[in-house]
Amino acid sequence: MVGGGQLARMTHEAGIPLGIRFKLLSDTPQDSAAQVVSDVVIGDYRDLDTLRDFARGCDVITFDHEHVPTEHLRALEADGIPVRPGPDALVHAQDKGVMRAKLDALEVPCPRHRIVSDPADVVAFAAEGVPEGDTDSDGFPVVLKTVRGGYDGKGVWVVRSAEQAAEPFRAGVPVLAEEKVDFVRELAANVVRSPHGQAVAYPVVESQQVDGVCDTVIAPAPGLSAELAGQAQELALRVARELGVVGHLAVELFETSDGRVLVNELAMRPHNSGHWTQDGAVTSQFANHVRAVLDLPLGDPRPRAQWTVMANVLGGDYPDMYTAYLHCMARDPKLKIHMYGKDVKPGRKVGHVNTYGDDLDEVLDRARHAAGYLRGTITE
Structure with a gap:
């Protein structure tokens, strides 16, 4: 399992009754799962050589988080190592823009959304949601999310004006705008x-x-x-x-x-x-x-x-x-x-x-x- 957090700790616990040998790639020896798993490798999941060394001898690789680079997972698969979920699936949890595009194609109901390029584009997106004839609304508030890396409220902003919309763009990563659902x-x-x-x-x-x-x-x-x-x-x-x-x-x-x-x-x-x-x-x-x-x-x-x-x-x-x-x-x-x-x-x-x-x-x-x-x- 890649990632040493509490999810890995509890997944390891669930495998014990089945006699499963569990190997962990953890950031530090102090991580939640690293405290209880016997076979721990300390290393950076973002480094492909580290991932390859860790995966050698494993029957299957799975994850405590969704942050392993997609291209690294494809490299593991090319090496013949089963990765579950695989990169073609996992990318939909890694990248909110990819997720929304796929769900749209599947006609899965979602909040109104699109990728925005700057605060002015956020204003335009907000206005697109104003009902025809409503002259009192500017469409705000809207929700802005970085397409990658956010969790537990991080990388998510509820903005009520163009001025407030500037913050998410400072990281230099794509930003997804969504309607604020009532x-x-x-x-x-x-x-x-x-x-x-x-x-x-x-x-x-x-x-x-x-x-x-x-x-x-x-x-x-x-x-x-x-x-x-x-x-x-x-x-x-x-x-x-x-x-x-x-x-x-x-x-x-x-x-x-x-x-x-x-x-x-x-x-x-x-x-x-x-x-x-x-x-x-x-x-x-x-x-x-x-x-x-x-x-x-x-x-x-x-x-x-x-x-x-x-x-x-x-x-x-x-x-x-x-x-x-x-x-x-x-x-x-x-x-x-x-x-x-x-x-x-x-x-x-x-x-x-x-x-x-x-x-x-x-x-x-x-x-x-x-x-x-x-x-x-x-x-x-």
Whole structure:
């Protein structure tokens, strides 16, 4: 697995019961997965020689992130090394411009968008969205995104004027403009697909964001009609098939007030919106990702409980962690805590908790209390 973050750490954990020998390419020995994997290579994934040396002897290569240069992945494939997902699929998660163009060709519903060249072009894009005869609107706000490299709110701007639109262009990379969707809530459809085309779909979840970072995930999404949930799952499965995805695919969605779903982002790896599956599904996203990239039969994605809630633990003012564990575990014996071994930084994801049960309000309260106590924002 290329990348030493928490996704690699939890994917490694899922492979242990199967006796899988797991090799890791990590930036530093302190990375989350490097702390627990026995076979670790420290190196730069952007260096092709490093990648080739690392891949030698591996049965298959997969990823903790989407940042490995596309041309390097093509070189690995040319060397005869299976890469899953492959570069032709992964580029759609690496490059938002490529993703939007492909989804348009597939007639997948998306927000209005196009690549823009400068702030004046942003003004023109905003104006294109003004209804005919509306003289009070200039089309702002709009969303600007760097086509590569953004995540967790980074590389994304909500701009309300030409002056505010200047910042994204300073990096000198292409910029994608999108309409700011007036959505009801954010959803995510998680699916897994194997090389021979077997695929499974998890229940569609509600993903609640705070400052552009995932805070809470509720599985399944409360109040979502069976019809719209089915449409979202079918859409995600179709995208996975058409793009040739092997492994886990997360399709982040906007639910609109008129009962539609629009595709916001794609991620081709285990995803924060699927962390609830560790304790809430028959087969977790991590276990199914391992099965998929090794072309093993996929596991049952169905939920174990009526409701499962995942709450992220973000960096803050930590009390003594042992004391925090004493409190959280004694208060809620069913609580599942997953910490990543990461240094605490304000706002950084350092862990998550999962709760489950039959009463959604109670399950939500348990998850948010535990996440807040582990962060240090709740003290009793």
